Amino acid sequence: MKNKYIVQGVLGLILSGLAACGIVRSLGENPQGNDLSRLDSLSNYKDGWFQNDSARPKLLGRHNPFMALAGRRETLRPSYSLPWVSIDLNKLPAPAPTLVWFGHSSVLIKTEKANILIDPVFSDHAGPVPGLVTAFKGTTHYHAKDMPPINVLIISHDHYDHLDYNTLKKLKDQITRIIAPVGVGSHLRYWGFDPAKIIELNWNQTIELPNNLNITATAAQHRSNRTYKEESKTLWASFVIKTGEYKIFYSGDSGYGGHFKQIGQKYGPFDLALLECGQYSPNWPWTHLQFGETAQAAADLQARMIQPVHWGKFAEGNHPWNEPIKMLIPSAKKLGIPVNAPRIGEPYTLGDPPKTAVWWDFD
Template identity: 35%
Template sequence: MKYLHPAVKQGKKYLNPVPTSVGTGSLWGVLWKYMTNKAETTPKRKLGPFTTDATIYAQPPVSGLRITWVGHSSLLIEVDGLRLLTDPVWSSRASFSAFIGPKRFFPAPLDLNKLPPLDAIIISHDHYDHLDKHVIPHFASSNVPFYCSIGVGQYLQAWGIQKERITEMNWMDKATIRNSCTITALPARHFSGRSLTNRFETLWSSFAIRTAAHNIYYGADSGWYEGFTEIGEAFGPFDVTMLEVGAYNRDWADIHMGPDNAVMAHQALKGILMMPIHWGTFNLALHPWNEPVQRLLELSLAKGIPLFLPQPGVPTEVAKYSSQWWE
């Protein structure tokens, strides 16, 4: 296959599956766009409050698959007796600073101290809205293993996670969780870096998660490319695809999909149910904050794609469902 192979480096930098532009433009040009933007990028009315009834976790999901959306790309996935946490971000800002940068529209609905015991934490890449320096130390005294893209382990170790608990994965690497679940790191079209000087120096990934009864896809961040078709052919069909629909812009078409391309990716992946992620939590783009879901609803109706849209913080059995929480 053309795209399904381990990531390669050119010098210090990892390469995307296809030529890719980060597309930020000049700093002043970007600042001007943000300064003159009139869209409601942050909700005018306060959202929530959203809370999680953590007592629900004492009972396993009837269907074998239940997801709690903490916001953005942070998901507590309960699948066939396992609990997996993806890209946990609880801080009020997705930023290097507690005082500036994109701020959450609502506090994380699930208290970190009320998280049920976890079987694994998956980290897709090192961007601030996916890797939270203030959350990782919470797990330092636990024994939960981390599965992350190559290079991300250095941050986890610096923040208190023992090296033996970290499995760094290249694209196409597989790992088994408790002998019952296989996760495979897969290509994505994105980039990495926690500063302007170390972009592309750690890897970024998507993940296929398979148990005996379920097969799901966590897309993390990616622009559209034909590799989704190969992933669908090799690893699909998927019971549910979790795909980013927010924080898109014409200048970022190579690295973020938006609703239209996410729907195309869902179909290429041979997905049955689609769960939009990476939206409705942080102001990361110039579009109205609720535009991604409104556009997705239009597309799903036109293309006959069932959606899974739970309310933030509510543990929800995975099935066709829309909570309409944003309204």
């Protein structure tokens, strides 16, 4: 009995410590009560969880995060500090939409009348516990305080490398409106965001916004969870961003599937596709794009140019850190699709020649 109380006391101290440093709160909160009951009417929510259009292969079983650690290579992380460009994000030109990439999937899009921020992660790690999935050297020079006023924040799903509690806490007062897949708003409301600012979309739902913006949530092939216990209680999505005559696609996280061609047929062609490229693994071949699939997805989307995201900041797969971009360029060339690969912080304006200088090949 005495040992029981000792264990309970130790666990209590651990939980108190985690709560004190914000780790427990960063877990968020899945839909509850009325938020949960509203999900039952959705066609892609069945048996208590969101489901993809394509059935998950039975052989995969449950995702095991520890398998990603097996067989990791020395080149998993760059041996040098990655190059970056320092700019004033409040003074970006916008004759056409201008994009700035901050590593991984964090992107700012400056249009003539608005600032759109996608999946911002400005922490030095991805996950609830610091020190496990740490950012590469040279990728943490931009912070929440450097961002201009954000007219629209887009969140693709609730994984920690896309929905970062510490970053959003700092950005909170700069954000006018948030677009997120169904269910993700529960996390945001739990963190104190004004419910009136949050718009949750299911696949193929569109919202017309001020400043000449039109945003549509589209399908992706992925999953969601912020704890290992509860999976796919919130939706994941890709997005079509239309501003004036320009159209940009953002994949979020997604495995390859027929949804890319369907999106291309319904919403394309696209001036630029921000497509995930990296953090693939034999452990999750179904939920991330593998070799050659990023270029093929762009072709299916009828994209005029690819800009790879989901690489260049965190090591979450078990491949060399720069392998994704090295594999993408020749596969895209075969399909006749240019690749835009700017450095972190380096602006790119739609219509300009793609950024092609090789800055990733020094290992």
